[in-house]
Amino acid sequence: MVRSRTPTIVDIAVEAGVSKSAVSRALLGQGDVSAEKRARIEDAAARLGYVANAMARSLVRSQTRTIGVVLRDVKKPYYAFLQAGMQAQAEKRDYRIVATTNAGEFEVEDALREIKNLISLQVDGLVIAPARLPTDQFAPFLERTPIVVAGRWEEAPGLSSVACDDADGGHALADHLLGLGHRRIAVVQVDENYSLRYKTRGAAMIDSITAAGAEAVVVESPTDLESAAAVASLLGDSGVTAVMCPTDAAALDVLDVIRLRGGDALERYSVTGYDGYGPLASPYIGLTTFKTPQEEIGRTAIDLLIDQLEGRSGHDRFVALRGEVVPGRTARPPL
Amino acid sequence: MVRSRTPTIVDIAVEAGVSKSAVSRALLGQGDVSAEKRARIEDAAARLGYVANAMARSLVRSQTRTIGVVLRDVKKPYYAFLQAGMQAQAEKRDYRIVATTNAGEFEVEDALREIKNLISLQVDGLVIAPARLPTDQFAPFLERTPIVVAGRWEEAPGLSSVACDDADGGHALADHLLGLGHRRIAVVQVDENYSLRYKTRGAAMIDSITAAGAEAVVVESPTDLESAAAVASLLGDSGVTAVMCPTDAAALDVLDVIRLRGGDALERYSVTGYDGYGPLASPYIGLTTFKTPQEEIGRTAIDLLIDQLEGRSGHDRFVALRGEVVPGRTARPPL
DNA sequence: CTGTTAGCGCCTTCAT
DNA sequence: ATGAAGGCGCTAACAG
Numbered sequence: 001m002v003r004s005r006t007p008t009i010v011d012i013a014v015e016a017g018v019s020k021s022a023v024s025r026a027l028l029g030q031g032d033v034s035a036e037k038r039a040r041i042e043d044a045a046a047r048l049g050y051v052a053n054a055m056a057r058s059l060v061r062s063q064t065r066t067i068g069v070v071l072r073d074v075k076k077p078y079y080a081f082l083q084a085g086m087q088a089q090a091e092k093r094d095y096r097i098v099a100t101t102n103a104g105e106f107e108v109e110d111a112l113r114e115i116k117n118l119i120s121l122q123v124d125g126l127v128i129a130p131a132r133l134p135t136d137q138f139a140p141f142l143e144r145t146p147i148v149v150a151g152r153w154e155e156a157p158g159l160s161s162v163a164c165d166d167a168d169g170g171h172a173l174a175d176h177l178l179g180l181g182h183r184r185i186a187v188v189q190v191d192e193n194y195s196l197r198y199k200t201r202g203a204a205m206i207d208s209i210t211a212a213g214a215e216a217v218v219v220e221s222p223t224d225l226e227s228a229a230a231v232a233s234l235l236g237d238s239g240v241t242a243v244m245c246p247t248d249a250a251a252l253d254v255l256d257v258i259r260l261r262g263g264d265a266l267e268r269y270s271v272t273g274y275d276g277y278g279p280l281a282s283p284y285i286g287l288t289t290f291k292t293p294q295e296e297i298g299r300t301a302i303d304l305l306i307d308q309l310e311g312r313s314g315h316d317r318f319v320a321l322r323g324e325v326v327p328g329r330t331a332r333p334p335l
Numbered sequence: 336m337v338r339s340r341t342p343t344i345v346d347i348a349v350e351a352g353v354s355k356s357a358v359s360r361a362l363l364g365q366g367d368v369s370a371e372k373r374a375r376i377e378d379a380a381a382r383l384g385y386v387a388n389a390m391a392r393s394l395v396r397s398q399t400r401t402i403g404v405v406l407r408d409v410k411k412p413y414y415a416f417l418q419a420g421m422q423a424q425a426e427k428r429d430y431r432i433v434a435t436t437n438a439g440e441f442e443v444e445d446a447l448r449e450i451k452n453l454i455s456l457q458v459d460g461l462v463i464a465p466a467r468l469p470t471d472q473f474a475p476f477l478e479r480t481p482i483v484v485a486g487r488w489e490e491a492p493g494l495s496s497v498a499c500d501d502a503d504g505g506h507a508l509a510d511h512l513l514g515l516g517h518r519r520i521a522v523v524q525v526d527e528n529y530s531l532r533y534k535t536r537g538a539a540m541i542d543s544i545t546a547a548g549a550e551a552v553v554v555e556s557p558t559d560l561e562s563a564a565a566v567a568s569l570l571g572d573s574g575v576t577a578v579m580c581p582t583d584a585a586a587l588d589v590l591d592v593i594r595l596r597g598g599d600a601l602e603r604y605s606v607t608g609y610d611g612y613g614p615l616a617s618p619y620i621g622l623t624t625f626k627t628p629q630e631e632i633g634r635t636a637i638d639l640l641i642d643q644l645e646g647r648s649g650h651d652r653f654v655a656l657r658g659e660v661v662p663g664r665t666a667r668p669p670l
Numbered sequence: 671c672t673g674t675t676a677g678c679g680c681c682t683t684c685a686t
Numbered sequence: 687a688t689g690a691a692g693g694c695g696c697t698a699a700c701a702g
Contacts, residue, residue, distance in 0.1 A: 021688070021689060056390075056680040066456070096452045098435065099434045252614070283591050284590045344695070356698085360697090390695080391694075392696055394694090394697090680694090684690085686688080686690095
């Protein structure tokens with residue numbers, strides 16, 4: 001494939017027999033250009049397959065109308081839905097999104113490298129959604145670029161953030177089980193270094209349970225994906241009638257452990273998840289869970305950022321979004 | 336937040352008391368710079384929080400070491416896993432990935448806009464994975480940028496592509512059911528305008544079934560997500576003992592319809608999906624499916640593209656990857 | 671080893 | 687209404 005040199009405004013200018021300034025003005029639709037010239041220019045541009053060089057443009061304008069997004073792991077539907085929401089809103093406001101993610105677990109240095117990549121690309125702003133990245137790690141970039149954090153609240157000055165209250169969800173879900181009549185409930189607690197948000201959910205669940213005079217059996221697990229192993233030993237004669245998991249994926253793993261016990265185990269134990277979107281939201285699974293408004297979080301993050309970029313509002317804004325309990329078939333009154 | 340002007344090499348040069356060329360050379364690690372000056376320069380760069388302007392660099396180098404990726408819809412695990420695989424491989428080869436996706440259904444004009452955005456950002460190459468975008472729509476861009484298509488094979492000259500053979504999967508899955516003893520099998524056929532790949536899967540299934548002397552009951556459905564409705568009327572006295580779906584998500588929907596029939600319906604009907612990764616791969620669901628190597632497809636796409644960029648190999652390469660049947664609990668011998 | 675110089679493609683005064 | 691000219695930040699010859 002012989003690749004012809006990419007056409008520039010100069011090529012168009014020659015082709016249309018005008019100056020490059022005229023081309024620039026015509027294509028930008030600003031300044032005055034005679035209708036006749038404009039037509040010639042547009043024609044030439046189309047003929048040459050002209051696509052403006054955002055780099056060159058950015059160099060003189062020092063803005064790109066591009067927003068960089070850092071995701072912890074798109075493989076988790078949580079982040080995929082977030083990305084989708086952001087893309088939709090950005091398009092609506094005529095910005096473009098470029099997203100980066102990490103294969104597997106997003107380590108801090110990877111995230112920082114992605115942020116630098118994005119800044120190097122001269123994005124106008126950044127949305128960061130890697131749950132594990134400590135604020136102080138990216139705070140230095142704040143004086144370069146506006147940053148919005150999606151998915152958790154941030155206190156750092158100069159930052160805005162939007163998130164769904166994890167404590168709210170934890171309480172609501174626990175209340176749901178309590179309302180069903182459960183009095184002895186296992187709660188999977190994830191290491192807060194892995195995810196502060198999961199930890200918060202668990203803490204809220206425990207809160208509600210004990211506040212209601214019921215008993216919370218805390219099960220420690222390093223990550224949500226190891227919940228099943230942690231829970232396994234508990235089943236049997238612990239008197240527990242329900243298990244609360246930090247994520248839907250964890251809930252499925254726990255359900256599988258219960259299933260493997262055979263008999264009516266699946267009827268005897270109630271299980272709850274957390275997230276409520278993506279493939280696992282299928283009614284076939286019928287998971288009882290708390291649904292967080294991912295796409296709305298994404299949209300809001302973009303709005304927050306663009307508002308700030310355009311001076312329509314400042315930073316240090318915090319938006320709290322609410323989710324809702326999705327009653328499914330995996331939580332029933334205890335036998 | 337007062338944003339200080341982004342430091343440039345000139346700032347560093349002043350700070351370190353050298354010429355800007357020296358800075359450029361030192362920071363690039365090419366050319367000779369005295370150790371002493373290099374130290375001063377690196378120190379100044381760090382102090383100022385310097386991040387190179389990829390735009391300016393690209394303008395003179397006319398390459399960015401950035402690969403643009405166009406995804407149909409990250410919300411589908413299929414694309415999310417693809418993206419993850421690409422990101423991993425690109426990092427390994429020291430390229431960066433910027434991905435764009437679309438909220439909801441990726442219409443042709445959206446995809447084209449994304450492609451233009453990416454080209455405008457001067458990506459060195461493009462990986463396109465929006466199943467619906469016809470080749471001739473993006474072929475014109477080929478003379479601007481190398482393009483690799485991930486997820487389907489392309490014949491257009493100048494293109495390379497990597498995909499998992501859908502016919503292979505369809506045959507294997509059908510053979511699995513036939514081996515189990517099913518003789519009357521429903522196959523959900525999706526409109527080829529929605530997805531040629533789904534259609535290919537279905538055709539292969541029908542092929543295998545009839546070739547084995549069994550009966551294939553074809554059920555038309557506009558998209559995979561409407562499979563359940565299409566199948567519903569079939570259940571009952573059609574004599575069908577198994578239903579083959581174009582995707583895992585569709586399989587779950589069909590399973591739910593079967594579940595809702597109550598009784599031992601779930602034991603009487605076998606159901607197969609297609610994809611085999613992401614949340615639905617959970618053993619709790621135990622879906623019988625065909626697992627396609629998404630991350631490997633992603634990695635291969637990146638290798639194909641970078642090899643081409645670096646002149647290590649040409650275009651017009653086609654890589655076929657194989658998946659495998661995942662025997663689950665949703666397919667059993669007929670009662 | 672080092673500094674000077676000339677653009678990369680584009681937008682934007684500034685004259686005309 | 688239009689063209690000429692300067693410069694955005696950077697790299698890559700080219701001199702010294």
